[in-house]
Each structure stands twice: as C-alpha cells, then as structure tokens.
Amino acid sequence: MRVVVVGATGNLGTAVLRALHDTAEVTSIVGIARRRPDTGSAPYRDAEWLSIDIAAASTASAAHRDLVEAFAGADAVIHLAWLIQPNRDRELLRRVNVAGTERVARAAAAATVPRLVVASSVGAYSADSGDAFRDETWPTKGIPSAHYSVDKAAQERVLDAVEAEFPEMSITRLRPALVFQSDAASEVQRLFLGAWAGVLRLATPPALPIPRDLRQIQAVHADDVGRAFAAAVTRDVSGAFNIAADDVLGHHELARILDHGRVLPLPTAAVRATMVAAHRLRILAADAGWLDMGLGAPLMDTGRARTELDWTPRITAVDALTELVNALRAGAGGDSAPLRPRTTHDRTRHASLYGVDGRSGRARLEASTIDADLLGIYLSDHLTGATAGAARAERMSADTIDTPLYGRLSETAQEIRLERALLKRVIADLGLRRRRHRQAAAWLGERLGRLKTNGAIVRRSPLTLVLEAELMRSAVLAKLGMWRVLEELAPELGWEPEVFTSLVSRAEAQAEAYSATHEYARRRAFLTDRDVFPG
Numbered sequence: 001m002r003v004v005v006v007g008a009t010g011n012l013g014t015a016v017l018r019a020l021h022d023t024a025e026v027t028s029i030v031g032i033a034r035r036r037p038d039t040g041s042a043p044y045r046d047a048e049w050l051s052i053d054i055a056a057a058s059t060a061s062a063a064h065r066d067l068v069e070a071f072a073g074a075d076a077v078i079h080l081a082w083l084i085q086p087n088r089d090r091e092l093l094r095r096v097n098v099a100g101t102e103r104v105a106r107a108a109a110a111a112t113v114p115r116l117v118v119a120s121s122v123g124a125y126s127a128d129s130g131d132a133f134r135d136e137t138w139p140t141k142g143i144p145s146a147h148y149s150v151d152k153a154a155q156e157r158v159l160d161a162v163e164a165e166f167p168e169m170s171i172t173r174l175r176p177a178l179v180f181q182s183d184a185a186s187e188v189q190r191l192f193l194g195a196w197a198g199v200l201r202l203a204t205p206p207a208l209p210i211p212r213d214l215r216q217i218q219a220v221h222a223d224d225v226g227r228a229f230a231a232a233v234t235r236d237v238s239g240a241f242n243i244a245a246d247d248v249l250g251h252h253e254l255a256r257i258l259d260h261g262r263v264l265p266l267p268t269a270a271v272r273a274t275m276v277a278a279h280r281l282r283i284l285a286a287d288a289g290w291l292d293m294g295l296g297a298p299l300m301d302t303g304r305a306r307t308e309l310d311w312t313p314r315i316t317a318v319d320a321l322t323e324l325v326n327a328l329r330a331g332a333g334g335d336s337a338p339l340r341p342r343t344t345h346d347r348t349r350h351a352s353l354y355g356v357d358g359r360s361g362r363a364r365l366e367a368s369t370i371d372a373d374l375l376g377i378y379l380s381d382h383l384t385g386a387t388a389g390a391a392r393a394e395r396m397s398a399d400t401i402d403t404p405l406y407g408r409l410s411e412t413a414q415e416i417r418l419e420r421a422l423l424k425r426v427i428a429d430l431g432l433r434r435r436r437h438r439q440a441a442a443w444l445g446e447r448l449g450r451l452k453t454n455g456a457i458v459r460r461s462p463l464t465l466v467l468e469a470e471l472m473r474s475a476v477l478a479k480l481g482m483w484r485v486l487e488e489l490a491p492e493l494g495w496e497p498e499v500f501t502s503l504v505s506r507a508e509a510q511a512e513a514y515s516a517t518h519e520y521a522r523r524r525a526f527l528t529d530r531d532v533f534p535g
Contacts, residue, residue: 002028003233004074004113006054006067006104007081008047009033009336011184011222012119012176012229016078017043019226025234032070032081034407037336044336054081055100056092057403067107076115076233077108084191087279087287090147092402097151102158109166117232118159120173120240122218124152127296131215134298136175136240143296146289170238176225177218177244177300180320184222186333186341188324194285207262208255211271213295218244221315221323231309241309242300245317257322268295340414362431368492375489376432382482383427386420389475393417396468396517403533405517412513415506419479426486430493462525462532469518473511480507 003020007013008031020026021043029047031037036051037044052058052066071077081104083096101118108116123146126139142153156173163171220243228243247253251263272291278284305311327333333341365372393413400406427433487500524532 001026001075001233002030002073003076003078004030004032004071005047005078005080006032006052007079007119009035009037009044010080010082010338011179011181011187012080012225014043014183014334014336014339015179015181015222015226016080016229017047017226018223019230020233021046023230023234026230030070030074033336035337035410036407041335051407053404053407054103055096056083056401056406060099060103063103064107064110067104068111071108071111071113074108074111074113076117077104077113078229078233079104079116079118082119084148085285086398086401087147087285089402093147094151094154098154098158101155102162105159105162105171109162109169113169115170115172115233117172117174117229118155119229120156120159120175121148121152122175122177122242122244122297122300123149123293124156124175125298125300128298129296131299133301135301136242136304138298143289143293146293147287148289149293170236172232172238173240174225174228174232175240175242175300176228177220177317179222179225180219180324181222182323182327182332183334183339185324185327185331187338189328190285192286192290193328194283204259206260207264208251208259209264209266209271210251210254211268211291211295212265213268214251215295216248216250216299217294217297218248218300219317219320220245220313221320224311224313224315227314228305228309228311231311235309237308241305241311242302243305243311244300244302245313245315245320247317248299249317249321253318254321257318257325337410337414362429364493365430370489370492372430372432375430376427378485379423379427379430379432379482382479383420383423385475385478386416386423389472389479390417390420392468392475393472396465396472400465400517400533403520405520408513409517412510415510416476419503419506462521465521465532466518466525469514469521473514473518476507476511476514480504480511483507 003026005013005016005020008017013031013033017029017031020029031044031047031049032052032054033049034051034053034056036049039045039047039049050066050070052063052070054063054067058066079101081096081100083093086092105116105118120140124140124142125134126141127143128134128138140153140156142149144150159171159173162169224245225243228241232241251265252261255261255263272288275284275286275288275291279287302311302313331341333339365375390413393409393416397406397410397413400409483500483503486495487497487504490497490500521532
C-alpha cells in the first residue's frame, strides 16, 4: 500500500508514521507538511516528503492542484493537519481546519483515492452532563465556547457532505481522546501552557488546584492512536470510531501524577475567570474554551474500534499522562518543527557539535595564545545580539503563519534559537562571563520594540516585515562573522573547525532566507493593490 499522511510531523503525525512503518501492508509513505522534519531521524527518515500548504496561505486552486498530484496512485490518505494557534485569528483557524479538510477530501476524491481516514476528536461531540459512556452516535455539534470543538464539529459536516457527494470513496473518522506522548511535550508547552510549564520543572505543588465541576477525562497514548490509524487504512471499514484508553482520569489520578496526590477543589467559575485573564495577558497559551470542553466532553465507548478495527489500547491513560509530564519537566520534545524543544538542556548534544571532550575549556583557553578577556567581551556581545535576534525571529515566524514565508522562517527561527543555546554553551565551557544583564536588556528591548506601530495599530503593518527582514539579515551576517572567528580559533582550543564551517554555511542560508523575505515584503508593502498578509 502507498499511504499519504497530511500533517505528518506533529503529535499525531509522528505516532502515525511509527505505526505505518510497523504495518506490513504499507510499503510506501508520503509525508506532507509545511515545514519538513529532520529526515535523518526516525520516524521521518523512511518517508518521502512534500511541502504543501493546504489552506493557510494558498489559494483553493493551487492547493487542489498540489494535493491531487501528491495523492496520485495512493491507496489511502490520512488527514491529520490541524492548527490550534493563534487563538486570536479565528478566520485563519477556520480556513486551515475546516476549509483545509474540505480541500484534502475533495483532492482525494479527484485523485480517485479509495480510502480517506481523518482525525476528528472527542471535541466534536456535543456536551454531556452524565457519566455514561457514549458511542459514535452521540451528536457531533461541538461545544460552542471552545473554538477547537466548533471547528471539529464543522469538520464533521464537511465530511458528511463529501461522503454524500463521493460515495465511491470510503471515509473513516477517528475520534481520539486527549493524546499524550513524551515527544509532544514541547508542543503541549507552546500551544497550551506557555510559561506555566516552568512550574512543573521548578517544584511539585503541595496540592493540585482543580475545578470542582471537572468529573473525569479520557486520554490515550499517541502510539495507540497511531495503531488505530494504521488499522483503519488496512481494513475495509468506514464511519466513526472512538479511541481512548481503558482507564479514565479523575481528580485523584491527576493529583498523583502532577503533585503529591492531594486535591484542592476550586469553584469552576473562579478557575475559568482566571484562565480568561491569564490568556488575555498572554501568560497562558490556552483559552478558557479548553476548560469548557474538558468539563463538557462525553466519556467515549470504544467498543466499535475493538470489534471492527481489532484495536485495543496497550498503554493506560495514567501512564500516557505520566510520560508527558515527565517529558515536560525534562524539557523534552521530538525531532520535527512542531515537536522540537524550544531550548535544549542536553550538554552532550552541544558537546558533540564542537568536539568538546570533557576537559576544561578554560584550561585550554589559558594554555593558548588567545586573549581571553577580548574573546569574552566579543562572544558576550554576540550572545546579547542573539538574545534579541532569537526573539525577533520567533515573532517574525508567528506573524507570517498565513503567508508562503512561514515554513522557511519557522525553520530559520528554530535554528537561531538552538545556535544561541550553543553559543551559551561555548561561553560556559570556556569559563567566560556571560554578562547576563546585557542579555536581559536585549530581551526587554526587543519586546519594547514591538510597541512601534509602523503605521498600523489594530492590524499587522506591512512595513514591519520589510524592516525586520533587513534587521535580521544584518544580524545573521554579523553572526556569520563570529562563526568564522571561532572556526579560525578552533584548532588552538582543541575543537573541530568543521562544526563552525557548517554553522557558517547555515548562516549564509539564513541570510538568503531573510533576503527572500525582504523581496516578498518590499514588493507588496508599498502598493495599495497588493497585500503582504493575504489571508
């Protein structure tokens, strides 16, 4: 079988790839994503990869053309692509999630793909106030206050219409509960917790604050969901299937995983009001709709999946959540752009980059003819610039999510963030001063700079992208000079010069990316008949 997976790099996509690799009937896998993963690592290495934007910044005709071509000759298409952030841009979320699903489904029909398997969710279901387990006939009208739920319900209506129009194509919908795995830790932090993930690393709370009205929630390990998708593409089935672990998570199960096992029940209205305020202040990434969905989602009966897919969960909900929490505390993640950790705390990973063998870097520096004081000032100044640059690169990536620039800029932002972490490691291993106050000032200055309107207050200014592309290109070229300095000094420090040679090449590619961004922006920013942000 040849299987195409749309949205193959996220939490679900990574698990689905693992399951497909273990499925004897599947002999060819095509992964589709806006941002390509590291194809040198599992499970991405054994798939063909295409970069296709299904709806964020593409026209319907362009997306249809590219998808039909990608689906040609496929025995099945699995559609997983879904956008959760930015919450503030509901039009973008609807376009990617609902219109994107329709584009994928219609392209699959046009390519005469016999089977389409789509990731729906427990979030598609209407609210339920009871404790009974509901099968797949429970209404899928969603929970109105949760945008994720509203879009999942709308996705179901899209599939209903396509199913009626193209009865020759079998459509299967899997509705998993909350999906957890260690690889998803960084993504969960970014999409839902934000800075609050740091609480899990700093301390274990004495008791778990929890909304009094929260009853029980279902969860499932990503690998179990992956196996359900693999079963759906290899069996002659259609319709909806609930996917969840056997056990459910109540107050005490959650407390045992997250703290010392003690629960602090709080008025639900107070918890919701706190979430609303924290989200508006951008302290919490998730909005209160996620709480409403947790309170209202029904418990799902998984009998149909067991019978018709021959599927049973292998990992408990308790173990799945425990794995995720431990990964959050460790700052872990995966190897694709959506899953990659924001920063890395792995010393050995950095050491392998520039050949440090565990000996004292300071001792090597002192034994050399290099002026340590001058080198310290030089590298600290570059770290100050890297602090502001990493924040600016991240913001540029987020601001261009609905443009063709997003894939390349998001990958570049990730590279810049990891290179900053590497530079910190170099400074630390040489025993040089970091001058942390300068980095803090750079971080603050970058954020204060965001207050500049560039002629637009309530919308993104097209001029901002022009200016920021110029700033970032200049910053990258300056960084390139630093890598060349370290490349020349490396032999005297006992390092491998080739590592810095590769960083020089990467910086050149980053400068090219910002040049291309500048070209895109400048050709649109000053004209009244063209738009930098066409979404």
